[in-house]
Amino acid sequence: MIGRLLSAGIRHRWEPSLLLFLAVSAAAGAAAATAGLSWRIDRTTAANLERSGPNLVMRPQLEGSGFFTLRDLERVRSLPGVRTAVPWSHTGNDAGAEILLTTSAALDLYPHWELTGRWPRDPDERIRGAATTPSTDSVGVLTTGERRFDRALLQNLEGRPDVPIQRIEVRAAPEMLGSVRSSLQRRLPGAEVVPVARVTETETALGHRLVVLLGSISGVILLLALGTVVAAGLTEVESRRREIALLQSLGYEASWIRRLLGLELGVIGLVATVVGFLAGELLAARLARDLLGTGGWDPSLVVGVLTGAATLFLLIATVLITGRRLGRLNPAVELKNR
Amino acid sequence: MFFRLLVESLRRGRRRKILALAAVTLGTLGATSLGALLLASEDAMNQTLAGFGANLEVRPKGQAETFPEDQLETLDEIFWRNNLTAIAPRLDLSARIAGSSPDLESKIVNVLGTWFDRELASWKTGLPKTRPNLPVDGRWPRDDSYEASLGRRLAREEGIKRGDRIGLRTERGREELTVVGIVGGGGPEEEMVLIPLSRAQTLAGRPGRITGAEIHALTVPEKEFEPRDPATMSPAEYDAWYCTAYPSAIAYQIDQALPDAESTVVRRVAGIHSDLILPLRSVFLGLAGGVLTCALLAVTATLTATVRRRRLEVALLSALGSSRRWIAGFHLTEAAFLGAMGGLIGGVAGLLLAQGLGNLLLDGIAVWKPVLIPFSVGTGSLVACLAALRPVLQLLSLSPARVLGGTIS
Numbered sequence: 001m002i003g004r005l006l007s008a009g010i011r012h013r014w015e016p017s018l019l020l021f022l023a024v025s026a027a028a029g030a031a032a033a034t035a036g037l038s039w040r041i042d043r044t045t046a047a048n049l050e051r052s053g054p055n056l057v058m059r060p061q062l063e064g065s066g067f068f069t070l071r072d073l074e075r076v077r078s079l080p081g082v083r084t085a086v087p088w089s090h091t092g093n094d095a096g097a098e099i100l101l102t103t104s105a106a107l108d109l110y111p112h113w114e115l116t117g118r119w120p121r122d123p124d125e126r127i128r129g130a131a132t133t134p135s136t137d138s139v140g141v142l143t144t145g146e147r148r149f150d151r152a153l154l155q156n157l158e159g160r161p162d163v164p165i166q167r168i169e170v171r172a173a174p175e176m177l178g179s180v181r182s183s184l185q186r187r188l189p190g191a192e193v194v195p196v197a198r199v200t201e202t203e204t205a206l207g208h209r210l211v212v213l214l215g216s217i218s219g220v221i222l223l224l225a226l227g228t229v230v231a232a233g234l235t236e237v238e239s240r241r242r243e244i245a246l247l248q249s250l251g252y253e254a255s256w257i258r259r260l261l262g263l264e265l266g267v268i269g270l271v272a273t274v275v276g277f278l279a280g281e282l283l284a285a286r287l288a289r290d291l292l293g294t295g296g297w298d299p300s301l302v303v304g305v306l307t308g309a310a311t312l313f314l315l316i317a318t319v320l321i322t323g324r325r326l327g328r329l330n331p332a333v334e335l336k337n338r
Numbered sequence: 339m340f341f342r343l344l345v346e347s348l349r350r351g352r353r354r355k356i357l358a359l360a361a362v363t364l365g366t367l368g369a370t371s372l373g374a375l376l377l378a379s380e381d382a383m384n385q386t387l388a389g390f391g392a393n394l395e396v397r398p399k400g401q402a403e404t405f406p407e408d409q410l411e412t413l414d415e416i417f418w419r420n421n422l423t424a425i426a427p428r429l430d431l432s433a434r435i436a437g438s439s440p441d442l443e444s445k446i447v448n449v450l451g452t453w454f455d456r457e458l459a460s461w462k463t464g465l466p467k468t469r470p471n472l473p474v475d476g477r478w479p480r481d482d483s484y485e486a487s488l489g490r491r492l493a494r495e496e497g498i499k500r501g502d503r504i505g506l507r508t509e510r511g512r513e514e515l516t517v518v519g520i521v522g523g524g525g526p527e528e529e530m531v532l533i534p535l536s537r538a539q540t541l542a543g544r545p546g547r548i549t550g551a552e553i554h555a556l557t558v559p560e561k562e563f564e565p566r567d568p569a570t571m572s573p574a575e576y577d578a579w580y581c582t583a584y585p586s587a588i589a590y591q592i593d594q595a596l597p598d599a600e601s602t603v604v605r606r607v608a609g610i611h612s613d614l615i616l617p618l619r620s621v622f623l624g625l626a627g628g629v630l631t632c633a634l635l636a637v638t639a640t641l642t643a644t645v646r647r648r649r650l651e652v653a654l655l656s657a658l659g660s661s662r663r664w665i666a667g668f669h670l671t672e673a674a675f676l677g678a679m680g681g682l683i684g685g686v687a688g689l690l691l692a693q694g695l696g697n698l699l700l701d702g703i704a705v706w707k708p709v710l711i712p713f714s715v716g717t718g719s720l721v722a723c724l725a726a727l728r729p730v731l732q733l734l735s736l737s738p739a740r741v742l743g744g745t746i747s
Binding site: 023056059147231 | 353354357365368371372387389391395397401469472491522526550602603613617618620622624625628629631633639642643646692695699
């Protein structure tokens with residue numbers, strides 16, 4: 001009996017049911033899309049922050065030889081958690097321009113620098129900073145926007161074991177920063193390994209701020225989504241006063257009517273939530289692919305279950321609250337002149 | 339007549355009206371608070387990104403080594419002056435340092451002369467603002483004082499502590515300074531002496547001159563950092579570029595203001611700014627679109643049900659001779675009024691919610707954007723009208739005789 005009434009109710013009132021379905025699925029979709037995007041943007045931001053430069057700087061011990069060697073550099077590079085390690089050596093000046101020796105890995109560590117031409121291969125070759133006097137012996141021009149490098153001449157350090165390295169800049173995985181630092185200190189005893197505050201503190205602050213921002217936005221969207229579900233549920237129940245009055249006049253008890261309404265809204269809500277969640281996740285995946293360049297279908301089961309549970313809970317709560325009031329309505333008044 | 343009926347209609351059926359009003363309020367509340375948060379989010383991220391350092395550098399034009407310090411004051415007159423959040427001039431030189439131990443006399447160190455808390459026109463700025471994450475044990479020197487901060491590594495190497503006096507000597511001058519702070523942070527500052535600009539100018543024998551300046555400006559992310567030639571732009575392109583806070587546009591205006599200097603965009607900083615902000619902005623816009631759709635559907639669901647319940651009223655008005663246009667206008671005006679009311683309430687509540695969240699979670703970054711209220715009222719009205727349009731048209735297609743005769747329940 002209840003099943004027949006349920007299916008007939010949805011079939012005969014397909015338009016309001018569809019609107020309720022759309023409202024609930026839009027709410028669930030918005031919540032799922034926000035959660036999916038938040039998670040993906042977090043991952044993308046972490047990947048983009050890899051391009052912000054070194055987060056550790058190594059300098060030789062003050063009391064020791066005063067420099068590193070290429071062998072030391074290899075030991076640094078082989079350490080787990082080290083993404084890039086770039087040596088720097090200052091060997092003097094030429095016509096007022098500082099001569100710096102490094103490897104082509106500098107372009108990986110600073111991906112926003114622009115090199116026109118090519119990286120020097122032979123020891124005699126060099127590239128010049130964009131603000132130096134043009135010369136014929138340079139094989140490339142480096143533009144950084146920073147005075148120190150734009151006014152310098154850069155040579156290749158690779159394959160020159162005789163050149164003393166005064167500094168090694170390291171990009172380590174942020175989550176392994178502490179362990180990489182201690183491993184480096186163990187591997188090269190006496191070496192001074194210092195986190196670059198400019199990078200590490202900004203990255204930490206950015207991560208925190210992003211989490212807070214996305215959390216706030218998700219909170220507002222969730223609030224809106226839940227409000228939508230409540231409003232849609234209340235409207236649906238309110239628009240069926242006559243139907244309820246008719247059932248009451250036929251002798252059905254208020255609890256039975258509440259169960260019927262709850263079941264009907266529950267079925268619509270459940271299907272709408274599943275559809276909304278899948279649509280939201282698809283939207284998040286699509287937006288992530290188009291806007292962030294990351295992608296993949298990667299729905300979070302936890303978000304889905306939470307969205308579904310919250311939606312159903314609200315729908316049933318709505319029915320119970322409204323149903324209690326409707327249980328007290330007078331069928332004679334509601335059905336008068338109908 | 340029209341308005342009397344409208345007022346009466348709004349007074350009656352309060353439960354349904356409140357439900358419709360609540361739906362619009364909720365939708366616009368979400369949209370407004372989200373809009374305010376999204377508008378503030380870029381400022382919040384920009385503020386945090388300032389930790390990476392200056393995004394613009396100024397240096398002497400051509401092969402000149404210095405330019406006048408007082409030219410920096412003209413930066414307070416450029417179009418984007420309010421976007422300049424920090425400026426620190428610099429005068430780089432090498433000097434011999436004498437610390438507490440006389441045998442260290444021969445050590446040559448890099449010295450950076452700069453401002454620390456200098457008043458420039460109407461605001462105070464200096465190196466601690468352009469490099470906000472530099473940790474200092476002690477304090478920064480006072481401008482124009484005989485004080486210095488030493489890099490941590492240099493201080494350790496020379497055995498100098500806070501409170502010690504050091505001497506700096508060049509061919510052109512000598513200064514005795516008190517060390518008031520030890521600077522760390524892992525950067526080049528670790529091996530430098532940082533002193534007030536006026537002291538550096540004396541040491542370098544270059545009074546009133548600087549070798550460059552670093553500037554942090556709030557910018558709009560830009561994909562290309564190449565200096566752009568305005569001569570190659572159409573007037574519309576030029577206006578759009580000049581009036582957008584792109585790093586290149588601000589650099590261009592700085593170039594115009596400083597006759598003896600040129601500015602460059604620091605790619606390391608501006609690049610990461612673009613990398614982070616551009617995807618975030620796209621995602622936030624996508625989210626805003628999703629929320630607006632969600633709000634629209636919620637309002638449509640509620641208003642459709644509300645309007646459909648009024649078939650008897652519509653039939654009665656038709657039977658009394660009201661034209662279809664009049665009836666449609668009446669219901670749409672009522673919906674627009676409800677939408678505007680809901681939009682107003684939702685707009686104000688949304689701004690308050692965003693403000694609360696901003697104060698609580700975003701370190702008080704300004705999220706109070708009253709400009710969103712008209713948007714909220716307009717959106718509420720528009721959404722309510724759109725939501726009411728279809729059910730009103732459906733009701734108008736029904737025969738009054740059949741509705742009033744009770745054949746349609």
